Amino acid sequence: MKLNNIKWYAQQDLIIKILLVMFSTAVTVYFFPKSDRFKYDYVEGEPWEYETLYAPYKFPILKSEQQLKEDRAEIIAQTPRHFYKEPFKYNTAFEGWQEAIRTSLPDSTYKKEVRPVIKNLERSLKQVYERGYLEDTQDLEGISPIVLKNEDNSTQLAYDDLIIPEELQEIIRQDLLSISNIALQDRLRKRLLLVLKPNVFFDQQLTDLNIQSELDKILPTQGLVAQNARIIAQGEIVEGRKLRILETLNSSYESQTWTESQYNWKLTGYLVLVGMAYTMLLLFVYKYRPAVYATNKKLAFIYFNLCLFAVLTSVVLKLNIDYIYIVPVCMLPLILKAFFDARLGLFSHVIIIFILSFVVPSSGEYLFLQMMAGIVTILSGKEIYKRANLFVTVSQIVGVYFVSYFAFYAIYQGGVSGWEWDRVLYFVLCGLAMLFVWPLIYVFEKMFNMVSDVSLLELSDTNSKLLKELSNNAPGTFHHSLNVANIAETAANEIGANAMLVRVGALYHDIGKMRNPTYFTENQGSGINPHDDLDPEESAEIIIDHVINGIEIAKKYKLPDRIIDFIRTHHGDNTVYYFLKKAQNINPDIDTADYQYPGPRPFSPETAILMISDSVEAASKSLKTPTSAAIDKLVDSIIDSQIAAGQFLNADITFKQIELLKAVIKKKLAGMYHLRIEYPE
Template sequence: MKNLFSLFAKNQSLIYKVFLFIVSTLLIIYFLPKGGQFKYNFQKGKPWQYENLYAPFSFTIKKNEDTLKKEREEIRANAIPYFEYDSEVEASVIENFNNNLEVKYIDSLFKTPEKTVERLANVFISDVYKNGVTDEIHNYDNDRLIYLKKGNEIEERNYSQLFKKENLNKKVRELVEKNKVEDVQVLLYNILNEVFEPNVKLNSKLTEASIDAEIKALNPNRGIIEKGGRIIAKGEVVEGDKFQILESLKAEFQSQIWSKNNYLWLLVGYSLLVSLVFLMLFLFLKNYRPYIYNNNTKVTFIFFNIFLMVFLTTLVLKVHSDYVYVVPICILPLILKAFFDPRVGLFVHVLTILLLGFIVPNSFEYMFLQFIAGIVTILTVSELYKRANLFISVGQITLIYILGYFAFFVIQEGNIQTLQWENFGYFILCGLATLFAHPLIYFYEKIFGLVSDVSLLELSDTNSKLLKELSNKAPGTFHHSLNVANLAEASANEIGANSMLVRVGALYHDIGKMLNPTMFTENQANSINSHNELDPKESAQIIIDHVIKGIEIARKNNLPDRVIDFIRTHHGTSLVYYFYKKEREQQGSANKEDFIYPGPIPFSKETAILMMADSVEAASKSLKEPSSTIIDEFVEKIINNQMAQGQFLNANITFKEIEMIKKVLKKKLNNIYHLRVEYPE
């Protein structure tokens, strides 16, 4: 049991990666569509690249979406509307009319008797309300058939048979002219206009239910292809009926293959493909980015982002497949580039798009557009901490989407008459969503403890609490750090390294000297050297301890690990030569181990640059009469000595890059000392 626990403790990092691999694979498979993959790839408007295709089984030809949409629109346009008839309104209107007539009729003003007026009006009301009265306005033709629902019975009517209240004046005039009672026309109209109420209203619920029933009954098929029938010949262009027949075969194939009998085999196939994708990711990280591979938090961060993109895409597809381009996939390479480097961002982006190819419709078009957009993201987004850069890059990404989609549409349709302009709106929404990268980076920094260029910019502020403390307690060290930062930044720019990271690392690399500033020559205000009273071993230990104390201060002030790495490695495993030599002179011999920094040696271009810049800047203070030649030889000597000690063996830096850094350091030091090239007399 003890041995098992010990084995687990030694391999816990590997065990966690295996667990992450299995969980991620299962989650991705869960989101993959439950259907088999059609073995032929085809595009509308492109020639059929395979041999003649014959129907492997009988299947129905599906109508395309445009045809179905048109048929649904026709059903809706021709649907017979239902109107609700209220039989109680008529009696109420007659009663109200009679009551009003009794009040408003004055014998001396009218020739026509009151009873005659009442009789004519009651007959008129009954006749009008028989077919129904409405005050609603509809865009129906007069001969449009409608259903009038009276209780449980439904009668057919023409829409023109419904009486509209707006026609009341005309009908009253016809009534009085027919019965020759013109003297009561105004009285009749005023009272009828006052008491008339609609007794017919459109029953929207029943009408919609009827339309929905017809749409559901719509036949999605338009024919049958018998088994063995030729579908398409080699070289034929996939368009029109051919395209729709192939789409129907693809849909039928996918629905048939995903059966209970094949379920296990399909899972095996999906598992292998998804596993291969994640295996490639692990191999890439292990071989080319070991600092990420060995950090489980960073590996988890990458897997989380892949899963997030797959989850969001699946979620959007469930709402509507047209919205698939709204998902800001380009946030993935953008964020990974901000935290790691462009190659990691592009590699993970490509693998994620391969996974999404199983999920999205028109996978070739989707993958092509996303690949191009991802490459543009990697190539254009630089210095993310500058807000304008993100806006410019988002504009370029959106333009690439629009141009790519337009090109595919023209190839497939051969014209732009049916171009769906709303898709351009989706691309614009995708671009706007990509702007969410900045707040997302902030959340990731807090959740996963990572650091981006945006945070580095904040840390480079010399008015920050820690750097202020350094400038107050150890002004010489602070000035030295600023000089080193300038040298290191210029060197990083020359070889394409992360200049912001190396500048921040340089600013904080010597913060350990704050605890005992006078023990370091740059902070000694007079000629009195405290080391003269100490044993060389003690002096060496004080010098070496500034690295350990610097790490402690950095952790106490929550500096990111990427910055602490510069504190740990800026002296590597070099020798405190001055006190080692002094010990040998005093004692006759010295133990090298007592005078060597604990390391580790630099493991990146940035940490290697800092070691060179720090050593050169510190040692340059000892030059009494610096000249251009002396500085050149001096830089060569220091850096060559570091190379001879193997300080750059773990750093991903080439000899060519080291030579470029030497040139930058020589040029900068010459500028600092205001030197010119010495000309022969």
């Protein structure tokens, strides 16, 4: 039973990593758009670039929106409008008008001017009302068909068969032309028009019902494509009927209703592909970033960011596919580079772009644009904690988007006419969104208790509370830390390590000496050494405790774990050599473990650089005549002894890099201890 528990705990870490990959895969696929997508990208008027396409199943060809619009317009124009006729006693109205005119005019004028036109007017009005007088005119052509409903039947007519107000006025005017007095003509016409009322009215409700009935008969399809029928061959131009078939097939994929079995197979395929991509990332980290692989928190942070941008992109796709380039996917390598390194950031970016290409439209164009933008992000954003660098990086990313889109547009369209400025605006918005990388990094630092280059810049401020306290309580140690920081930063730049991280680690590596500052030689300004009154073992214990005290102080001030690592490892598991030798002179058989630092040994190039810089800088203070030869000998001796003690076995640092460190540290120390000319008194 005990053996089984041991095996379980041995595999527990691997099980956690597998579950992390599975959970990330499930989250990513869950947010993928549920509708399928046509896997071919085509442009109207361009040649078909793929293999000959055959119909996967039988389907009708959908009409285009423009064609449906034209069909609807034709139906609306050709459908008869409905009117109805009601009886109107125009004779009574006309007689009333005639009587009113007779009483208002002199008898001679009436007999001479008006009486001769009465019969013509009466005959004309009879014809008008037999045809039908419509006062509420409609926006129709003269030949437009209408249906006129009487009390007994309905008649098919044309719109111009009805009399409208303009025609009635003209008829009356013609009948009154024989009257010589123009003013009288106008007076008679206006008074007659006032008494005449329409007998034909537009039936809006019946007309609308009739039109809608005809519109409902419009078929959304035209023709049928048989299964396995050839749709388009490679090299043929995408236009006309071929274009409509492709658009129909595309629409059918997007709206396709899957059976439960089909959907399960589709889901399985997505899970396999996304799972493979995430597994490749895990294997990359295992192979090339073992320190990251060993920490589940860091792995969770990486996969959290991948899922975040995958989900964000999927949500935008569901909202509006046109906004796909607003999503700042290039923020991912920028974030990972701030916490880890450029290589991991770029590999993660490649993985997420491949995953998103499963669901985004024009996947080839999307892959190229995002890949180029990601590479530019890695190449240009060397020091994200500098504001100018971030703005330059964002500008370059937007520029890459713009140039790449311009090139693709020129390829597809054979020119730049009809340029879509909306797409350029999306690129600019994407760049602006990337400026939020600073607050996002701060949030991630608090969520995952990690440190980025931005926080390192803040920690490097010597006016911070902790460094101020170190400067006041242990000024010699503070000055020593500054010298070590300068040496270590220069050395890190020489071999391509994280210079900012090394500098901050050097500033805080000896904060434990604040507990007993006078027990360390750099703080003994009075010449009194308290170790003279102590046993070697007690002195060694005080010296060794500055590492433990430093860790406690660092945790009290909530320094990041990456900085605490420098405090833990800057002496490795070396011995307190001075007091060990002093004790051995008294008793050769003492236990050396009592004089040994607890470790661990340095486990990164940065922590190894700090150990070397700290040892060399401290030892250089013992040189009575710091000549170039003496400095070279001291540096070689200290570093060679550390190599012999196996202090750098876990630090992932090469002999070539160590030789480079020796050279740059020698040069740095020579500059610090250069001789000045003696000024005359």
